Amino acid sequence: MVLPETRAGVVLWITGLPRSGKTTLAKAVARSLRERRVGVVEVDGDAVRAAFGGDLGYDREGRLANARRISGLCKMLSDQGLTVVCSTVSLFHAIHELNRASFALYVEVFLETSPETLRRRDPALYRAAESGAAFLPGVNQAYERPLNPTIVFRSAGADLEIDACVAALLDYVVAPP
Numbered sequence: 334m335v336l337p338e339t340r341a342g343v344v345l346w347i348t349g350l351p352r353s354g355k356t357t358l359a360k361a362v363a364r365s366l367r368e369r370r371v372g373v374v375e376v377d378g379d380a381v382r383a384a385f386g387g388d389l390g391y392d393r394e395g396r397l398a399n400a401r402r403i404s405g406l407c408k409m410l411s412d413q414g415l416t417v418v419c420s421t422v423s424l425f426h427a428i429h430e431l432n433r434a435s436f437a438l439y440v441e442v443f444l445e446t447s448p449e450t451l452r453r454r455d456p457a458l459y460r461a462a463e464s465g466a467a468f469l470p471g472v473n474q475a476y477e478r479p480l481n482p483t484i485v486f487r488s489a490g491a492d493l494e495i496d497a498c499v500a501a502l503l504d505y506v507v508a509p510p
Contacts, residue, residue: 341414343506344407344436348423348479349444350471352454354493358444358486359420361499366416366506374410378403378421391468393475400428408435416506424476440505443482450488 345362347355359375366373381403382389389395400423407417432439448471452459462469470476483505486498 340416340438340506342411342416342436343438343440344411344417344419344432345440345442345502345505346407346423346429346432347418347420347442347444348482349446350424350451350476351422351458351469352451353444353446354488354495355420355422355444358442358493358495358498358502359418361495362502363418365499365503366418369503369507371416371506372414373416373418376403376407376410376417376419376421378419378423381406381421396422396468396470397425397428399423400425401431404428404431404435407432411436411438422470422476424470424478426477426480429479429481438505440484440502441479441482442502443479443485444493445485445487447488 345359347359349355356377359377363373363375378399382399385402389399400421403419403421403423407419410417429441432441451471458467458469459472461467462472462474465473468474484501486493
């Protein structure tokens with residue numbers, strides 16, 4: 334079996350509001366890359382937060398500090414030649430600029446999801462934010478929509494077409510024949 338040639342050290346930075354489908358897409362992309370025998374690692378923003386002891390809050394400062402940690406971890410892994418599939422809210426222009434300056438092969442993926450779809454996916458979370466019981470970007474916390482994403486996937490009222498999204502993202506990792 335001839336394995337596809339890949340671009341070593343690619344970082345697929347999948348970002349969007351909470352419940353936009355970031356983790357679902359990241360897992361599907363990583364699974365597809367593993368099937369192609371690509372050295373891939375998944376980095377999930379919530380998992381990084383937990384791995385470091387949950388010492389950061391969900392206010393703007395805590396989210397920004399976590400985003401910096403995630404970026405640093407992705408840099409370390411991509412520098413070792415791994416393909417990194419990162420799913421994180423991290424909706425900060427400063428982080429996107431840091432990533433562009435840090436990663437040789439950076440693919441910024443923005444999941445643009447309608448507010449109705451987000452609420453449908455997790456009504457309790459959105460009710461808590463609307464009541465002030467939780468910090469949530471897009472509800473009671475500002476977020477910075479990516480200025481120059483490499484690719485935007487939209488799901489206005491429907492779920493993402495995961496297979497089509499995965500196919501599009503593989504083009505950034507698997508070198509053309």
